[in-house]
Amino acid sequence: MSYYCFENHRSPEQLAEMRSLEERGICLFCPEGLRQQGRQQILWRTRHWAVTPNEFPYAGTALHLLLVPQQHAHDLLDLPAEVQHDFWAVLGSVRERYQLHHYGLGVRNGDCRFTGATIRHVHAHVLVAAPATAGGGPVRMRFSGRLDQPAPGREPPGSA
Numbered sequence: 782m783s784y785y786c787f788e789n790h791r792s793p794e795q796l797a798e799m800r801s802l803e804e805r806g807i808c809l810f811c812p813e814g815l816r817q818q819g820r821q822q823i824l825w826r827t828r829h830w831a832v833t834p835n836e837f838p839y840a841g842t843a844l845h846l847l848l849v850p851q852q853h854a855h856d857l858l859d860l861p862a863e864v865q866h867d868f869w870a871v872l873g874s875v876r877e878r879y880q881l882h883h884y885g886l887g888v889r890n891g892d893c894r895f896t897g898a899t900i901r902h903v904h905a906h907v908l909v910a911a912p913a914t915a916g917g918g919p920v921r922m923r924f925s926g927r928l929d930q931p932a933p934g935r936e937p938p939g940s941a
Contacts, residue, residue, distance in 0.1 A: 784808045784901050786893035789923070795837045799899060810849045810902035826851075829864040830871045835906070841920045844884075844909035846875060854903050856890040868905070875907055884909050887922045897923035 785803050790796035798820075807814045815821055815831060824832045824846075831849045838845035848871055854860050857868070876884070885908040889896035910920045 789899045808902055811853050812851050829867040839920050841918050843911040846907040848905040897925055
């Protein structure tokens with residue numbers, strides 16, 4: 782199975798990077814992948830998490846960081862309790878270091894074909910919109926990759 786959901790790319794440059802990593806068998810967010818890739822700067826690490834700026838930030842962001850677990854998983858709830866607990870400490874460190882008074886937090890869990898994610902390694906986005914005076918508008922994060930799929934436990938319209 783691929784490490785990437787190519788259909789969810791946001792730019793030709795991002796798609797090219799994803800294809801290059803896939804061809805080399807690299808999961809960008811696993812510790813070895815982060816070391817090999819080189820372009821994804823690590824700001825700091827804890828025992829369980831790495832904090833890095835998003836190499837392909839969402840439009841309208843003044844700050845777009847990723848909190849990436851060192852352990853490969855598809856869902857935050859699949860991580861051990863100690864790793865989950867450390868997540869909140871890392872998020873608190875981000876808020877403190879960047880003196881954030883407001884921010885958005887987004888995590889897509891599960892199969893990236895259905896969540897809108899580009900990589901099959903869970904990670905959290907910390908998003909701060911650019912000020913409107915700087916041309917910033919609302920920051921949009923896609924949480925659905927395939928709108929034609931029924932929600933779990935629901936039949937698609939017209940199937941009854």
